[in-house]
Amino acid sequence: MVHLGRIYTKSGDDGTTGLGDGERRAKHDLRIAAYGTVDEASSAIGLALAHGAHEELAGILRSVQNDLFDVGADLCVPGVGGEKLRIRPLYTERLEGWIDEHNAALEPLNTFVLPGGEPVAAWLHMARTVCRRAERIVSELGTVEGEELNPEVLRYLNRLSDLLFVLARVANDGGRKDVLWKPGQTQEGERP
Secondary structure (H helix, E strand, O other), X not given: OOOOOOXXXXXXXXXXXXXXXXXXXXXXXXXXXXXXXXXXXXXXXXXXXXXXXXXXXXXXXXXXXXXXXXXXXXXXXXXXXXXXXOOOHHHHHHHXXXXXXXXXXXXXXXXXXXXXXXXXXXXXXXXXXXXXXXHHHHHHHOOOOOOOOOHHHHHHHHHHHHHHHHHHHHHOHHXXXXXXXXXXXXXXXXXX
C-alpha cells in the first residue's frame, strides 16, 4: 500500500528521482519519461472527465486512469516478473472489449478524423496523442541494452490509444460531430 506522509522529500533536488526498487536515475532518463508521459495521458483523460463525459464513458475513463497508475507502477520497477505490480494481458483484453463494443455503433470512416468536435472528444484526442507519445518512449526504452521491460505495457498503450480514438468519436455524438480530414482541401481552393 502507498503511504504519502510528506509531499516533498528534497531528494530530487540533485536532478535524480527514485525508481520503485530504490535505484536513483536522472529525471530525464527514458524510464522516467515513460511513466511521466503515462501520467500526462491520465491527466488529459481527467480533463475529458471534467468537461462532462457522460456516465458510461466516465466509468470507462476512470477505470483507464486507474490502469494507467498500474502502468506507471510497472514501469517504475525495472523487470518483467516478480512480486511487483505488472500489467497482464487481461488489461489489454478489457480495452479490446470496449473498443469492439463502442466501435460497432459508429458509422465506418472513409477518411481520417481531425482532433476536435465536442470538448470531451477534443480532450480524448489529446489523451490519445499523449498515449501514442508514451508508447513511442516505452518502445525506445525497450531497445536500451540492460533495460528489462514488460512487453504487455507496450501492447496496453497501443490498444489504449485505439480506445481513446473510438471514445472520442462516441463523445462526438456517435461520430456525427467528428471533424473529417479533406485531403488537399487547400490545393483545391476550398474555403472553410
